[in-house]
Amino acid sequence: MKKYRFSLRLKLVLFTTILAIITYSCSALFIYVVYDYVAPYIGLSEEWFMIITLLLGIIWSGILAYFAARVITKPLEKLEQVASDAADGNLNQTIEISKSDDEIRALSISFDKMLKNLRNMVHNIDTHFDHTNQTVIQMKDASSQVTQHSDQIAASIDDISRGAESSSEAIQNTVEAVEVATDLAGEVQQKATDSKQKSTTMLDTLYNSKEVVNQLVEGIQKLAQEQEMSLKDVEHLKQNALQVESIISMVGEIAEQTNLLALNASIEAARAGEHGKGFAVVAEEIRKLADQSAQAVQRISSLITAIQEDVQQVVTKMNENVVYANKEAENGSNTNHAIEQMAGSVRDVAAEIDTISSLVNKQLESIQSTASQSQEVAAIAEETSAGAEEVNASIQEQASTIGNVDKLAHELEEQAQSLNKQIRQFNVL
Numbered sequence: 470m471k472k473y474r475f476s477l478r479l480k481l482v483l484f485t486t487i488l489a490i491i492t493y494s495c496s497a498l499f500i501y502v503v504y505d506y507v508a509p510y511i512g513l514s515e516e517w518f519m520i521i522t523l524l525l526g527i528i529w530s531g532i533l534a535y536f537a538a539r540v541i542t543k544p545l546e547k548l549e550q551v552a553s554d555a556a557d558g559n560l561n562q563t564i565e566i567s568k569s570d571d572e573i574r575a576l577s578i579s580f581d582k583m584l585k586n587l588r589n590m591v592h593n594i595d596t597h598f599d600h601t602n603q604t605v606i607q608m609k610d611a612s613s614q615v616t617q618h619s620d621q622i623a624a625s626i627d628d629i630s631r632g633a634e635s636s637s638e639a640i641q642n643t644v645e646a647v648e649v650a651t652d653l654a655g656e657v658q659q660k661a662t663d664s665k666q667k668s669t670t671m672l673d674t675l676y677n678s679k680e681v682v683n684q685l686v687e688g689i690q691k692l693a694q695e696q697e698m699s700l701k702d703v704e705h706l707k708q709n710a711l712q713v714e715s716i717i718s719m720v721g722e723i724a725e726q727t728n729l730l731a732l733n734a735s736i737e738a739a740r741a742g743e744h745g746k747g748f749a750v751v752a753e754e755i756r757k758l759a760d761q762s763a764q765a766v767q768r769i770s771s772l773i774t775a776i777q778e779d780v781q782q783v784v785t786k787m788n789e790n791v792v793y794a795n796k797e798a799e800n801g802s803n804t805n806h807a808i809e810q811m812a813g814s815v816r817d818v819a820a821e822i823d824t825i826s827s828l829v830n831k832q833l834e835s836i837q838s839t840a841s842q843s844q845e846v847a848a849i850a851e852e853t854s855a856g857a858e859e860v861n862a863s864i865q866e867q868a869s870t871i872g873n874v875d876k877l878a879h880e881l882e883e884q885a886q887s888l889n890k891q892i893r894q895f896n897v898l
Contacts, residue, residue, distance in 0.1 A: 472577070473570050473571050473572065473574075474570040475570055475571055475723055476570075476571050476572060477541065477571050477572050477573070478510050480541070480571065484534075484537050488530055488533055488534065488537075491529075491533070492526045492529060493526075495526065496522050496523060496526045499518075499522045500518070500519050500522055503520050503688045517657060541573070544573045544577065545573065546564075547565060547574075548564070548576065548577060548580060550579070551564060551580065551584075552744040555584060555587070555744070556744065556747040560584055560587050560591060561588065562584060563581075564577050564578075564580055564581035564584065565577070566578060566581065569649070569848060580741075580744075583737060583740070583741055586737055587734070587737065588631055590733060590734050590737070593730055594727065594755065595733075597723055597726055597727055597730070598727075600723055601720065601723045601724075601727075601762075602882070604720050604723065606882075607716055608713060608716050608717065608720070608769075609875065609879075609882070611713045611716060613875070614709060614873070616872070618702060618705060618706045618709065621702055626672050628695060632789040635688060644682060648721055649674060651837065653667060653670065653671050653674065656855065658830070660828065662668045668816075671832075672812055673817065675808050675811050675812045676812070678808050679805060679808045679809070679812075683805065684881060685801050686798050686801035686805065687802060689794050689797045689798045690794070690798050692790075692794045693791050693794035693795055693798065696787050696790050696791045696794060697791060698790070699787055700784060700787045700791070703783050703784050704784070706780055707777065707781075707784070709832070710773055710776050710780060711777075713773055713778075714770065714773045714777075715775075717766055717769050717770050717773060718770075719768070720762070720881070721763060721767070723762075724759050724760075724762035724763040724766060725759075725763065727755065727758075727759040727762070728756055728759035728760060730750050730755075730765065731753070731755040731756035731759055732752075732756060733756070734749075734751075734752035734755060735749055735752040738752055758884055758887065760883060761884055762884055765877055765880060765881050765884070766881075768877060769877050769881075772870055772873060772877070775870060776867060778871055779863055779866065779867050779870070780867070782840075782863060783863055783867075786856055786859065786863075789856070790856055793852070797805050800842060800845070803842070804842055807835055807838065807842075810835065811832055811835050814828055814831060814832050814835070846857055871898055
């Protein structure tokens with residue numbers, strides 16, 4: 470226990486002693502001295518005069534005690550007024566410290582220190598709220614940007630799907646053209662006398678097939694380029710998701726700091742006793758809001774992790790589509806080369822009627838090989854279209870996830886506003 474030079478106990482002992490000396494001295498003076506002089510004039514017995522003197526001594530003691538108690542209770546009343554204003558939210562107050570080294574002075578110093586700590590805590594909470602609010606705004610902006618990129622990726626995926634369907638139709642047309650060429654080759658074989666004229670017709674058909682294959686190759690190359698562009702957009706989306714994750718980590722750190730400040734405020738309020746109950750309730754609400762903010766940050770972090778996994782799947786699928794597209798472009802080049810060989814064979818047939826039968830057989834074999842390759846290209850084009858649809862579905866799911874992130878950002882902003890309202894109840898300026 471701390472010792473004071475002039476404690477309240479010592480003051481009470483000194484006051485009681487002085488009061489007893491004054492009371493008993495005056496009473497003795499009246500009873501043993503004054504009574505002898507006034508007895509002939511007042512007509513009272515010595516017993517009644519003694520009783521009246523003692524009663525007056527009691528009354529006098531009460532009056533002196535009343536005025537002396539004001540010296541002790543006045544600083545306490547000032548502290549009570551300051552505590553009441555602090556409970557109402559006014560922390561910007563100055564405590565008048567008494568010069569006497571006693572318990573009241575120690576209480577005033579402790580209460581002044583508590584007010585200063587509360588002002589600092591509220592000011593720090595207000596500062597962290599501003600940072601948290603800015604972070605929430607940045608997260609909302611980042612979420613909007615991610616949504617825009619998702620829409621762009623979805624549009625690109627739609628273009629890829631339409632391009633794959635067009636490629637499939639072109640390949641089907643190529644297969645039909647190859648079948649027509651096969652029929653023509655059979656007729657040439659059956660009618661050797663008309664081989665030259667029909668060889669010319671076949672040559673024209675092969676030229677048309679070449680143009681179709683060229684268009685097919687160009688379409689597949691364009692599809693590969695669009696896939697690469699989409700891959701860049703997805704990579705950009707991945708970077709944005711990483712940025713959002715870093716921002717959410719910052720929000721989580723701020724929520725932890727807010728929780729720590731709320732805990733310190735609760736401790737200081739507990740130290741203040743009855744005067745700190747009101748602030749303890751506010752500190753508990755701040756801690757709850759900080760816990761809710763931390764939980765919201767954890768849920769957002771989980772959603773961001775899911776987004777990154779979806780983006781990685783999209784990147785993998787797009788890489789596979791690019792490999793398929795390049796492979797089909799190579800197959801188209803091989804098909805074009807085969808058609809050029811067939812065209813040379815047809816020209817040889819026109820020049821050498823005598824060997825037309827053998828040449829037509831070779832031509833028929835080349836056409837059958839081309840038909841088989843075209844069917845394989847058609848199957849791969851259909852797979853590419855199906856893959857594009859799957860990617861589109863993944864993008865839609867990603868857009869829905871981003872919408873949930875945006876909703877959580879709005880909820881976090883509302884919680885921050887509620888926290889700000891509670892902070893504004895305190896006047897620290």
